[in-house]
Amino acid sequence: MLVYLTAECCGYPISIFFIVVNEFCERFSYYGMRAVLVLYFRYFLLWDDDLATSIYHAFVALCYLTPILGAIIADSWLGKFKTIIYLSIVYAIGQVTMAISTIHDITDANRDGTPDNFTFHIALSMLGLILIALGTGGIKPCVAAFGGDQFQEHQSRQLNTFFSVFYLCINAGSLLSTLITPVLRAQECGIHTQQQCYPLAFGVPAVLMVISLVVFIAGSGMYVKTDPEGNIMWSVCKCIGFAIKNRFRHRSSSYPKREHWMDWANEKYDKLLIAQIKMVLKVLFLYIPLPMFWTLFDQKVSICHFSGLLGGLPDQMQTVNPILILTLVPIMDRLIFPLIQKCGLNFSPLKRMTVGMLFAAMAFVSAALVQIEIDKTLPNFPSSSESQLKVVNTYSTTLNVTISPNEHLLIESFGVQLHTSKHTYSTISCMFVNGYTADLNITNLDSIEPSATTNYTLVNQGKRDFVLRHGEQWCEFSRKFGFGASYTFLIPSTVFSDDCESITEVEDMKPNSVHMALQIPQYFLITTGEVMFSVTGLQFSYSQAPKNMKSVLQAGWLCTNAVGNIIVLIVAELGKLPKQWAEYLLFASLLVAVSIIFSIMAYFYTYIDPAEIEAQVRKEQGLEPEEMEKETLEMEEKDEDQKNEQGVKQTKI
């Protein structure tokens, strides 16, 4: 019997250090770029909100579809190691292309601070995004599976810990980059004119991707590398095709039934291949209901009403999830799961995933309850048979307005009657009414003509300063804004003579009165769900896959994510229920239904040890003892050469 003693530290192969650092840098690169992507679309390419979010979601969905390609390349052609290297190069080129596309000076011939040739910037950034999607998605199933390959059979406990640490690194990278890149974007830079520094915000993720590649290559000599066994995907497709055809040919009841429909490939294909396909199909079948979890998970941003929680901005709110993950993964791994085990309960991976789904459903129930509270604080909006009217009096005395036949409004000088706008809970908006006798310029707003109003403009929470200008005259005023509120500012004709003192503020809609802390349970529940579902799913996909299809099953797992993202896009297009809380409850109920279906499917699933099944099939095929020994010897020789090359110690016992 052969046992390989690879270079180890505390029972873990040293090579996984390079893999987790590589993952940290790669996720920093990916999430850092994503954190500023929509801002780049909106404020650099000047796309409208709809186009920016659609392209963003399409990009994210593509990133979770390309893993299939990466897995096929790895398992059928190049092997995981080379696939990771080649696709990381593509990824790094994509990040650099993306960073270059954000340099406005390249096309800013008239030096006014904005690009002159948008087509150039759009084309370059789309090329960059396609390369990034190919790279990030392509390597994703390979890195996790390659990490798993570094462990030997007796290291199953360490293997599970590895997947948890792997997930921690993903979230540490995501956390740091989501904090840093928006700050980098807010800097000013440029060759001829100063602009928001998108090149830096996209450039740092590009550098991190190059570092990720260098770290991975640095570990080359230590990895356990498994070569692909020919074009396995093509063999799998042909074998499945043959089984279906053969089954169809023998559909008459005179032919004896076979245990599994794949057994109809027995006539032509190797029993081992058939057994491996059965293992993969069993797991893929189990994955069918899983996209529903990701549909809810990827909508979590929309259940976060209070963007100002912890005093942060919406950009930085994305950091709450990785912070909670970094806290919850060790708590679950070291405390909760061992405690459950001590109580004699069998908390198997599929049970954990089911409970994870239920946690996500509870997060949506909690969101619905908060929404009901929020709705109570909102003003009454006109029903479909009513309308609302807003009248602003910029005249110098109180006015009596009659609306025929018999309604009367009494409006004081610079007063307002009724408000009409409805807006989301986490925004603050304000508008200005110009009662001055000439055009006015207000900071960050277009100029307003006399007696005209601006549209509602979104402003950030807290104290904000405004400067009003007309020619040489100007004055400045500050106001404090609360979340969810809406204001109208009435500017009288005396505005410059009393230094902005006479500006009247009307509160159209009150700031939020529902406490921000009510959002904490939602975050907690959805992240607990993620830890139970996502980390376990990653481990499960690795442990249940045959050796030559590890990447393929990882890709299958990631595909559940892609389908979830596509469902989010479809749901957004189909429209919404009239009541937000009802929509949350609908999603929660759907996930509960799906988790019940999943638990039934899980009940009938038998956990396997792929290596054991493979050995058994080989034995049945009569490969043992001579042929199997021959195969083993060939493998030993191959591995020995590889180990000698890598300078890794090998002992025969």
Ligand SMILES: C[C@H](N)C(=O)N[C@@H](CCCCN)C(=O)O
């Ligand atoms: C940052 C996030 N909590 C995370 O861990 N993401 C993972 C899994 C992605 C699935 C979510 N759509 C990652 O690999 O980035």
